[in-house]
Amino acid sequence: MAEAARARPVPTPETQHFWEGTRAGELRLQRCDACEHVYFPPRPFCPSCASRKVSVFPATGKATLYSYVINHRPPAPGFTPPYAIAVVELEEGPRMMTNIIDCPQTPEALDLDMRLEVAFQKLDEEITLPLFRPAKG
């Protein structure tokens, strides 16, 4: 019930490939064909060199924990506190905001630089969110 109220992203033409990707179980990033810069969030040009020749590719889904807070109050709709709001650094370079699942939401368990892997959580028929969990092995 609570999950229904979670803020739901509305894709735009420029971000459609990202949300199609998560629905298909892929974390899709973009790489500039001209300067090879890998970037996020999505846009149809390179924010490093302005080239419009960019390619979409699937990321490995491997990341490390860059920083986080454990939110106690006020909780966002659809969340039960305390819950961590994290920023992870993807193996390919870009960082993204996410939540860490399958892990106690405590400072002891959430160790900066710990290895993580993407885990997809279906919100509804259109939207699947990229979350992260501690890497196995």
Place this chain on the structure above:
Amino acid sequence: MRRNQVAVVGAAETTKLGVIPDMSQIQLHADAALNAIADAGLKLSDIDGIATAVETPQQIAHYLGIKPTWADGTSVGGCSFMLHVRHAAAAIEAGLCKTVLITHAESGKSMIGKQPRYTPPSSLNGQFEAPFGVYGPPSMFPIPVLRYMKTHGITHEQIAMVAVVQREWAAKNPRATMKDPITVADVLNSRMIAYPFRLLQCCLVTDGGGALILTSADRAKDFPQKPVYILGTGESVETPMVSQMETFNSSRAFRTAGPLAFKEAGITHKDVDHLMIYDAFAHLPLFGLGDLGFMPHEETGKFIADGNTRPGGKLPLNTNGGGLSYMHSGMYGMYALQESVRQMRGIAPAQVPGAKISVCHGVGGMFAASGTIIFTNER
């Protein structure tokens, strides 16, 4: 911009600060504006430039009955007013207008006549931050803190000392919201808001406003108040998404705005008598001390914990008590500017004796924007 060509000749806050349930947000603007106009000894018809944020310049001009020939609606968060000062100084020097009124007000506590903040779900913030449970500044602004602490070797106790020291300043200020002394233990035992930050490391939520009046330095000597000159200015913006900052070890917007202002002012850090660093949360003074170049980031926590910024210390910082203890209606930059002006006039409740140069540094959004103004009372 050339140094000391423009001066603040009027400065005032709302008559009341704190909880003001009998005034709407736009009336708080007007209350502050009328106080500043009286402070400058001017009539409404003398104002030919208007700048404000959140509310539009046309809303404030119409409500006050001002007919401007120059308007600036820059709205980049709590440091918008630093940017207004910079833009107004340039406009006055360019001859676009003569006398600029800058207003801020927010019914942050009572929420009277205040539009709710809204993140469109199709915006980048709406798609790539909101779904992960961010909900208001306390859940977002402290996200860089743990990385900053790990990189620079900063301790929880050192960041707690920011709140302790600012309460010492607030105790000297009759208009401060919170005046009772606190200890590091009080801070670290206060209610958890968003780990690693607790209640006493987060700003207050109050009602209030402030206004400034700027004119050319040549005209300033004819005004009733001691002129406070604009010595240097800087500004920048980085990203509306805290997750997309270039690094959490520093703020690019701070690193751009601060040094621009110092370069324009032609001063070194040793010349600074008084410093304001917008403290929506307790880590901001640390980022500011590092990014403005006062010291390496590794030394910022120890510098504050050792008492260098407290009353009597060598670098008086946030001398009104700051957003943590003085007041914070939502966009605190105006109140930091007001305190710098009071210090330069020599009338601050916790006056720094003989202060001649004041640096006032603001943040907008969650490190999204930044503005730095350097004031002096000598021309």
